[in-house]
Amino acid sequence: xxxxxxxxxxxxxxxxxxxxxxxxxxxxxxxxxxxxxxxxxxxxxxxxxxxxxxxxxxxxxxxxxxxxxxxxxxxxxxxxxxxxxxxxxxxxxxxxxxxxxxxxxxxxxxxxxxxxxxxxxxxxxxxxxxxxxxxxxxxxxxxxxxxxxxxxxxxxxxxxxxxxxxxxxxxxxxxxxxxxxxxxxxxxxxxxxxxxxxxxxxxxxxxxxxxxxxxxxxxxxxxxxxxxxxxxxxxxxxxxxxxxxxxxxxxxxxxxxxxxxxxxxxxxxxxxxxxxxxxxxxxxxxxxxxxxxxxxxxxxxxxxxxxxxxxxxxxxxxxxxxxxxxxxxxxxxxxxxxxxxxxxxxxxxxxxxxxxxxxxxxxxxxxxxxx
Ligand SMILES: Nc1ncnc2c1ncn2[C@@H]1O[C@H](COP(=O)(O)OP(=O)(O)OP(=O)(O)O)[C@@H](O)[C@H]1O
Ligand SMILES: [Mg+2]
Numbered sequence: 434x435x436x437x438x439x440x441x442x443x444x445x446x447x448x449x450x451x452x453x454x455x456x457x458x459x460x461x462x463x464x465x466x467x468x469x470x471x472x473x474x475x476x477x478x479x480x481x482x483x484x485x486x487x488x489x490x491x492x493x494x495x496x497x498x499x500x501x502x503x504x505x506x507x508x509x510x511x512x513x514x515x516x517x518x519x520x521x522x523x524x525x526x527x528x529x530x531x532x533x534x535x536x537x538x539x540x541x542x543x544x545x546x547x548x549x550x551x552x553x554x555x556x557x558x559x560x561x562x563x564x565x566x567x568x569x570x571x572x573x574x575x576x577x578x579x580x581x582x583x584x585x586x587x588x589x590x591x592x593x594x595x596x597x598x599x600x601x602x603x604x605x606x607x608x609x610x611x612x613x614x615x616x617x618x619x620x621x622x623x624x625x626x627x628x629x630x631x632x633x634x635x636x637x638x639x640x641x642x643x644x645x646x647x648x649x650x651x652x653x654x655x656x657x658x659x660x661x662x663x664x665x666x667x668x669x670x671x672x673x674x675x676x677x678x679x680x681x682x683x684x685x686x687x688x689x690x691x692x693x694x695x696x697x698x699x700x701x702x703x704x705x706x707x708x709x710x711x712x713x714x715x716x717x718x719x720x721x722x723x724x725x726x727x728x729x730x731x732x733x734x735x736x737x738x739x740x741x742x743x744x745x746x747x748x749x750x751x752x753x754x755x756x757x758x759x760x761x762x763x764x765x766x767x768x769x770x771x772x773x774x775x776x777x778x779x780x781x782x783x784x785x786x787x788x789x790x791x792x793x794x795x796x797x798x799x800x801x802x803x804x
Contacts, residue, residue, distance in 0.1 A: 468534075468544065468564035471551060476501045476517055479559065488566065490537035501562065506533035506541040513546070524550060524557050534564060542568045585750060593649040596642045603642065607635050641759050647698055648750070648761040654692035654772045656797060661721055661730065662686045664693065668700040675713040680704075683721035687728050690797045695769045699777075702762040703732045703789050709755065710736030710787065726795050731780070733788040744779060773797065 462469055463482050468489070470481035478499055486493045489504055496504075505513045509532035516527050530546040544564040551559040610628055614621040621628060665682060674680060689696075707717045715735040722729050739747060746752045748767050753760030763777075770777040770791055780788040 465563075468566065469561060470496070470501070470564075471559055471561045472501050473559040474521065474557070485564070488536070488542075489534070504534055506535040508541075509533045516546070520548065520560065526550060526560070531567070542566060543571055589649045592645045596645040596649075599638070599642050600646075603635060603639050607632070607639070610635075637757060641757075644759045644761045644765065648765045648768070651768055651772070654695060654769075656690050656692055656773075658688055658690055659693055660686055660688055661728075664689070664691070664696055665700065665719065667693070668697050668704070671697065672701060672704060674704075675708060677714040678708055678711065679716040681716060681718040683719055683730075685721060687721050687723065689728050689793055690795075691773055691793065692769075695772075699766045699769050699791070700732075702766050706762060707732060707734035707736060707787070710734060712736075723795070724792075727775075727792045728795055730791045730793070731788055732791075733786060735786045738785050738787050739779060747779070748777075 462480075465482055466484060468482070468485040470485050471479050473479055478497055478501055481493060481496050483493075486496055489496070501517075502510065502513065512530065513532055516530055519525065520527065527546055527548045532544060532546050533541045534544050535541050544566055547563040547565070548560045549563075550557045551561055610632055613628070661683065669680070704717060707715075711717075711734055717735075718731075718733045720731040720733070743754070748763050749760075750764045751760040752764075767777055770793070773793055774797055775791060775793040777789060777791050780790050
C-alpha cells in the first residue's frame with residue numbers, strides 16, 4: 434500500500450522557487466549574447482545556446498555530443514588543449530584567453546574564451562564556456578592603430594623638422610659657455626652655478642632633440658662585423674656612468690653583425706634607463722650567450738622593475754613615466770633591433786629589477802636588410 438506524504442507549505446515554496454530559478458537560468462543561458470556551451474570533464478558538449486549554434490552555422494543537435502576542440506581553429510588548438518589540460522589538473526577557470534573558432538563553412542573568427550565550473554553535489558562535473566566574439570573589436574582596434582600611425586607620421590615629420598632646426602642653435606648655446614668662461618673668467622666664476630644650470634638645461638634639450646631625430650630618421654642599417662666587447666667599450670666611452678653604478682660585462686665575447694652607430698644608441702638607451710630606474714645607485718649586468726641561430730645580449734639592473742600593467746606600453750611611442758622623458762628611447766631601440774632582424778623584449782620581472790633581452794641573428798641576410 435502506498436501513502437502520499439503530504440508536502441508542507443514551506444517545502445512547496447522552496448520547490449516552486451527552485452523551478453522558477455531554473456527557468457530563469459535556462460532563459461538567461463539561451464538568450465545570453467555570448468556563445469555559450471557546457472562541457473563535461475572530457476570536453477564533450479552537453480548543451481549550447483542559440484547564439485553558439487547560430488554563429489557556428491550548426492544546429493544544436495549537430496553540436497551536442499561533439500568534442501569542444503572540434504570547433505577550435507587549428508591555429509588555437511594547442512593553446513586550448515593546454516588550457517583544458519590545466520583545468521583538468523587544477524579546476525582553475527580560464528579568463529580572457531584569445532582563441533580562433535572555426536565555423537561550419539570553414540571561416541574563422543576571434544573570441545575571448547572564459548569558463549566557469551559546473552558544480553553538482555559538491556563536485557565539479559564540467560564547465561560552462563563563454564565565447565565573446567571580438568572580430569568587431571579587433572577591427573576597431575586596427576582602425577584606431579592605423580589612425581594613430583597616420584597621426585604619428587605627421588607628428589613625426591613635424592618633430593623631425595623642429596628637432597633638426599633646433600640642433601644648430603643648441604650647439605651654439607653649448608659652445609658659447611666655454612667661450613664666456615675664457616673671455617670673462619670673473620663673470621663666469623661669480624655666476625658659475627647659473628652657467629651649470631644653463632648647461633644642464635641645454636643637455637636636456639639636446640637629449641630630447643637627439644631622441645626625436647633617432648626615432649624619426651630611420652635609415653637602413655649599415656652592417657659590419659664587430660666584437661661585442663668593442664661595441665660596449667665605444668658605448669661606455671660615450672656615457673657618463675655615475676660613481677655608484679657598478680657595470681658588469683659579459684664573460685664571453687662574441688662577434689656580431691650590426692650597425693655600430695645604431696647599436697650604440699640601443700645600448701646607451703638601455704643603460705641610461707637602468708641608471709635612471711636605480712636612481713643612480715645599483716648594478717647593471719650585461720650578459721651574452723648564444724642560442725641556436727641567435728646571439729643573446731641581456732641588460733639586467735637592480736632597479737624597482739616594471740609594473741606588469743606598464744609592461745605592454747613601454748615600447749609604445751611617447752610612453753614615459755618620467756617628467757623629462759620623451760618616451761622615444763625604447764621604441765627607437767625596438768625599431769633598430771627589428772631592422773637588424775632581431776627582437777627586444779623584457780624578460781620576466783618576477784624578482785626586483787628589469788632584464789631586457791636582445792636577440793640578434795648570427796647570420797643576417799644582408800641583401801634583405803639593406804634594401
Ligand atoms: N630599466 C628600467 N627599469 C624600470 N623601468 C624602465 C626601465 N626601462 C624603461 N622603463 C620604463 O619604460 C618607460 C619608457 O622608456 P623609454 O626609454 O622609451 O622612455 P623614457 O626613458 O621615459 O624617456 P627618454 O628615453 O626619452 O629619456 C620609462 O619611462 C620607464 O617607465
Ligand atoms: Mg629612456
